[in-house]
Amino acid sequence: MRVGASPETEARRAAITLATLALRPSGSERNGILASVSDLSEIRDAARVFISERDWQQFQDPKSILLALVGEVGELAELLQWLPADGARDQLREEPLHTRVSEEMADVLVYLVGLADQCGVDLGSAALAKIKASADKYPTDQNRGVAPDKT
Numbered sequence: 001m002r003v004g005a006s007p008e009t010e011a012r013r014a015a016i017t018l019a020t021l022a023l024r025p026s027g028s029e030r031n032g033i034l035a036s037v038s039d040l041s042e043i044r045d046a047a048r049v050f051i052s053e054r055d056w057q058q059f060q061d062p063k064s065i066l067l068a069l070v071g072e073v074g075e076l077a078e079l080l081q082w083l084p085a086d087g088a089r090d091q092l093r094e095e096p097l098h099t100r101v102s103e104e105m106a107d108v109l110v111y112l113v114g115l116a117d118q119c120g121v122d123l124g125s126a127a128l129a130k131i132k133a134s135a136d137k138y139p140t141d142q143n144r145g146v147a148p149d150k151t
């Protein structure tokens with residue numbers, strides 16, 4: 001078990017083996033984390049409504065969204081920058097930091113989903129394809145416990 005991981009989290013992680021992450025059409029899996037991945041369309045649709053209701057489509061271009069995304073990543077990084085590495089996982093589970101980190105992660109996700117929407121990218125499928133490619137690039141028998149290089 002990983003340090004700081006709950007038994008439920010660890011069991012869920014174990015259930016999601018690379019075999020279960022084999023490429024599927026988007027939205028075809030409706031359990032656990034995979035259902036959450038396919039639910040990116042709900043975030044996209046909610047953001048579209050939010051933007052439309054304010055007539056902000058005119059400001060939605062890939063460059064502007066990317067810059068907003070980078071700004072939100074900076075806000076997230078600011079919350080973590082001085083946490084000691086060996087205690088960060090525990091501190092991030094405590095309030096008020098947990099709520100603040102959740103909010104900034106949500107900002108990052110919403111802008112990333114918006115960027116994917118602008119670019120016509122199926123983000124869930126692209127992410128699963130990337131994980132599959134990484135699994136092929138780093139077979140477990142040669143890479144277990146070894147830090148990866150850039151993917």
Ligand SMILES: [Mg+2]
Binds near residue numbers: 072075103104107
């Ligand atoms: Mg923010």
